[in-house]
Amino acid sequence: MKDFATKFRPFKRMTTRFVAGEDIAQAVESIREINKTGASASFDHLNEGVTRAEETEAEVREYKQILARIDESGIDSNVSIKLTQFGLAIDPELCYRNARAVVEEAARRGNFVRVDMEESAVTQVTIDIFRRLRAEFDLNTVGIVLQSYLKRTAGDVQDLLKIPARIRLCKGAYNEPPEVAFPEKRDVDANYVAQMRVLLSSGVYHGIATHDERMIAATVDYSQRQGIAKEAFEFQMLYGVRRDLQIQLAREGYRMRVYVPYGKSWYPYFMRRLAERPANVWFILKNMFKG
Numbered sequence: 001m002k003d004f005a006t007k008f009r010p011f012k013r014m015t016t017r018f019v020a021g022e023d024i025a026q027a028v029e030s031i032r033e034i035n036k037t038g039a040s041a042s043f044d045h046l047n048e049g050v051t052r053a054e055e056t057e058a059e060v061r062e063y064k065q066i067l068a069r070i071d072e073s074g075i076d077s078n079v080s081i082k083l084t085q086f087g088l089a090i091d092p093e094l095c096y097r098n099a100r101a102v103v104e105e106a107a108r109r110g111n112f113v114r115v116d117m118e119e120s121a122v123t124q125v126t127i128d129i130f131r132r133l134r135a136e137f138d139l140n141t142v143g144i145v146l147q148s149y150l151k152r153t154a155g156d157v158q159d160l161l162k163i164p165a166r167i168r169l170c171k172g173a174y175n176e177p178p179e180v181a182f183p184e185k186r187d188v189d190a191n192y193v194a195q196m197r198v199l200l201s202s203g204v205y206h207g208i209a210t211h212d213e214r215m216i217a218a219t220v221d222y223s224q225r226q227g228i229a230k231e232a233f234e235f236q237m238l239y240g241v242r243r244d245l246q247i248q249l250a251r252e253g254y255r256m257r258v259y260v261p262y263g264k265s266w267y268p269y270f271m272r273r274l275a276e277r278p279a280n281v282w283f284i285l286k287n288m289f290k291g
């Protein structure tokens, strides 16, 4: 399927719904447009599960280049990284060194690196590496992601707030077993709201990443009732998902950040977006046959 999809031109064209292009220049142009709506962005160079050490070094070079392009172009963006992109599957030390090199460059440039969260098999090691980075770099240089579908997340939120850490809260995008993740959507959502409240009340600047109108309404409601300023947190959404809501929230004075993925290795990211919403598959198929 992967070979077919990545070679079949009409399919590849459809990825532009969720992926901002194959190179940095295209992503910069997309971010310029996003910035015009009042939203900021986060670059994501698509590549995960890297198994060759040389490829992880190329990822570090790519991210250093992105950080330089952000400064040169004047766009409003930070960066998001995945640790399996920097060699987590090869050697956690190699991964740490690579991630550290990117965070150091971001610190030098006054920018911020968000460590994305991947599947549950790497949750603990991701948190461990993040803690090492955070011990060396300040709150506003490196942050992490936690997923409300994981049963451990309430504990992780408490532990990481003690450092403290800037956290992006999302529901979680991987296929997880019931031993570690809530199988029922209502439990995932209830945990999302509970953790959102803890984060917003912590006094640290966090990211509330969701397209779910009920999660957004709960966040708006809680912040208003608690007298938490709109500038004290940001909403985050994915490129190509609920653009109407992105624009609306930014217009209402909320901080909005759009996650902008680009690159040639779009397949796993794209498939996760299709899996999240079956209607997307029909959208893709319909457009594919329109030519």
Ligand SMILES: Cc1cc2nc3c(=O)[nH]c(=O)nc-3n(C[C@H](O)[C@H](O)[C@H](O)COP(=O)(O)OP(=O)(O)OC[C@H]3O[C@@H](n4cnc5c(N)ncnc54)[C@H](O)[C@@H]3O)c2cc1C
Residues within 6 Å of the ligand: 115, 116, 117, 118, 145, 147, 170, 171, 172, 173, 174, 209, 210, 211, 212, 213, 236, 237, 238, 241, 242, 258, 259, 272, 273, 274, 276, 277, 280
């Ligand atoms: C900025 C950002 C960063 C993220 N980082 C991570 C990460 O590091 N690790 C991780 O595991 N997950 C990450 N995610 C993905 C996240 O975990 C969810 O899989 C995804 O956001 C869908 O959940 P939801 O909160 O939008 O709610 P859902 O209940 O899934 O969706 C609510 C509504 O949002 C809309 N919607 C949601 N997804 C789509 C879609 N793909 N296409 C079209 N409409 C859609 C639909 O209208 C849907 O009814 C991130 C998400 C965002 C927004």
